[in-house]
Amino acid sequence: MSSLLSPELVSASAVTVGALAILIAYARRDSRPIPPGPRSLPIIGNLLNMPSQEQWLVYQEWSRKYGSLSFSTCPDRAFTQHGTTGSDIVHMNVFGTDILVVNSAEAASALFGHKSAIYSDRPRMPMLGELIGLGWHFGFMPHGEDWRIHRKIFAQEFTATAVEGYQEQELKWTKIFLQNLIATPQNFMQHIQHMASGLALEISFGLEVQPSGQPDPFIAAATQAVEALTETGLFGTYLVDFLPSLKYFPAWLPFGKFRRQANKWRISPRRDYVPSIGSKILMSDEASNETAVRQATAAMFANGSAATVSALTTFILAMRLYPEVQAKARREIEQVVSGRLPSYSDEASLPYITAIIREIGRWNPVVPLSFPHKLTTDDNYNGYYLKAGSVVFPNAWAILHDPTVYPEPHIFKPERFLTNDGKLNPNVKDPEAPWGFGRRICPGRKMANSTMFITIASILATFEITAAIDDNGRVIKPSGEYGSGMLRYPKPFKCNIKPRSREAAALISED
Numbered sequence: 014m015s016s017l018l019s020p021e022l023v024s025a026s027a028v029t030v031g032a033l034a035i036l037i038a039y040a041r042r043d044s045r046p047i048p049p050g051p052r053s054l055p056i057i058g059n060l061l062n063m064p065s066q067e068q069w070l071v072y073q074e075w076s077r078k079y080g081s082l083s084f085s086t087c088p089d090r091a092f093t094q095h096g097t098t099g100s101d102i103v104h105m106n107v108f109g110t111d112i113l114v115v116n117s118a119e120a121a122s123a124l125f126g127h128k129s130a131i132y133s134d135r136p137r138m139p140m141l142g143e144l145i146g147l148g149w150h151f152g153f154m155p156h157g158e159d160w161r162i163h164r165k166i167f168a169q170e171f172t173a174t175a176v177e178g179y180q181e182q183e184l185k186w187t188k189i190f191l192q193n194l195i196a197t198p199q200n201f202m203q204h205i206q207h208m209a210s211g212l213a214l215e216i217s218f219g220l221e222v223q224p225s226g227q228p229d230p231f232i233a234a235a236t237q238a239v240e241a242l243t244e245t246g247l248f249g250t251y252l253v254d255f256l257p258s259l260k261y262f263p264a265w266l267p268f269g270k271f272r273r274q275a276n277k278w279r280i281s282p283r284r285d286y287v288p289s290i291g292s293k294i295l296m297s298d299e300a301s302n303e304t305a306v307r308q309a310t311a312a313m314f315a316n317g318s319a320a321t322v323s324a325l326t327t328f329i330l331a332m333r334l335y336p337e338v339q340a341k342a343r344r345e346i347e348q349v350v351s352g353r354l355p356s357y358s359d360e361a362s363l364p365y366i367t368a369i370i371r372e373i374g375r376w377n378p379v380v381p382l383s384f385p386h387k388l389t390t391d392d393n394y395n396g397y398y399l400k401a402g403s404v405v406f407p408n409a410w411a412i413l414h415d416p417t418v419y420p421e422p423h424i425f426k427p428e429r430f431l432t433n434d435g436k437l438n439p440n441v442k443d444p445e446a447p448w449g450f451g452r453r454i455c456p457g458r459k460m461a462n463s464t465m466f467i468t469i470a471s472i473l474a475t476f477e478i479t480a481a482i483d484d485n486g487r488v489i490k491p492s493g494e495y496g497s498g499m500l501r502y503p504k505p506f507k508c509n510i511k512p513r514s515r516e517a518a519a520l521i522s523e524d
């Protein structure tokens with residue numbers, strides 16, 4: 014009996030049944046007009062068109078290329094003539110899974126905003142949730158009761174008032190960061206990471222983490238989770254996302270590479286942890302349901318802070334590449350802050366710093382394709398039929414680089430959010446797209462903005478960021494490149510960071 018049900022036989026049968034289901038679905042395909050997209054092939058659909066790098070750029074290009082002039086009545090679009098007007102929604106199909114990419118703010122607002130009840134689900138993500146073990150992460154839970162409970166408890170901890178309550182810890186960690194920066198400025202990325210993790214641990218568990226950065230097993234596990242999320246979180250990166258039965262295939266098969274990668278990233282805290290106070294609390298068996306939810310959300314905060322790390326690294330990059338922005342920001346700070354470090358009460362008087370924070374999220378969004386949403390009910394948009402069960406990607410990158418809304422979108426220009434006399438322009442909205450959409454919008458955004466404000470204002474008040482010089486006296490220009498994953502980070506780059514003056518250095522070392 015056991016030999017009859019060998020894993021190989023089970024997986025082969027599962028794939029055969031899956032292939033049959035796709036064939037039947039293909040034969041019965043719908044004839045209603047669907048959004049345009051690249052031409053698809055039988056069974057595999059657009060598998061060969063799926064970009065593997067910087068997907069947001071490819072989808073942005075497709076939305077210009079595939080027009081909405083003539084509606085196809087054939088879902089594989091074999092006979093469609095594409096128009097020239099472009100379409101803000103593009104469609105693909107891979108092994109029977111419909112994929113929609115939303116490329117404009119109007120379409121995002123019409124779907125994720127006005128119809129959030131049917132656009133707030135998440136697709137099943139076998140690689141991330143089942144093989145790597147991030148299924149507990151409520152950011153990837155289906156839109157249901159469990160998600161609602163997690164989200165409610167989490168959101169209570171990060172309201173505007175709750176976030177004000179964390180300012181003391183944020184000021185403390187900003188100071189630690191500045192001190193680490195003065196000691197080893199070349200390690201600025203590591204110091205940003207340490208500050209974000211230390212702050213998350215202190216706020217979540219009340220833990221006092223070593224300021225100098227002794228390795229902590231909880232930080233290590235959170236970092237591992239972030240790496241897994243970055244590499245695999247983009248739905249469709251692995252075939253198993255489209256064909257879940259592949260997860261039963263043994264790792265040694267030639268196409269079992271994803272299994273080997275999943276084993277590398279698999280989150281198994283109970284076995285791998287060296288006990289720390291944080292991990293003991295996190296893993297406590299006596300935990301009640303609510304405690305369990307709190308524990309998971311605390312760990313989520315550690316992950317969320319990874320996004321803040323990316324945004325702060327983008328800030329350093331922008332200051333290195335745009336010295337005139339840095340000089341202008343510093344002039345504003347000098348008018349407001351003198352003989353002390355910046356505080357939260359300065360925020361209202363520093364509109365240029367607020368504009369810089371907005372521009373960071375717009376210029377190089379941390380999550381350019383946001384997290385994938387799933388449509389739960391048949392819908393239509395601009396005459397197109399959108400099928401229930403479709404995976405829907407909001408293309409935050411395309412929305413934030415729309416030249417009709419943000420002229421010269423590739424340039425870092427905080428002025429776009431300001432009036433001529435330097436106030437925040439009420440007619441230019443603070444973009445929401447960097448934070449996601451509808452009911453799933455990032456619940457940690459107030460916390461992230463608060464951390465960014467105090468860190469950025471404090472760096473500008475005390476340090477100068479200039480070009481690094483190589484051994485031959487030549488300026489090293491950062492490539493400005495980013496890694497391509499679900500969360501984007503600037504690729505490591507060099508710059509010269511030094512205190513602006515003796516007074517600034519003295520402020521940093523003061524207790």
Ligand code: HEM
Pocket residue numbers: 151152153164167171313314316317318320321324379380383384385447448449450451452453454455456457458460461
């Ligand atoms: C610059 C920093 C950050 C950025 C750019 C960012 C961006 C995002 C985005 C784009 C999403 C997906 C929204 C969607 O599905 O439409 C998200 C979800 C989420 N973020 Fe953030 N985030 C940041 C920081 C944080 C922080 C600090 C926390 C924790 C305090 C956090 C907690 C979460 C959670 C829990 C979710 C999942 C929400 C859900 O599925 O219901 N984020 N974030």
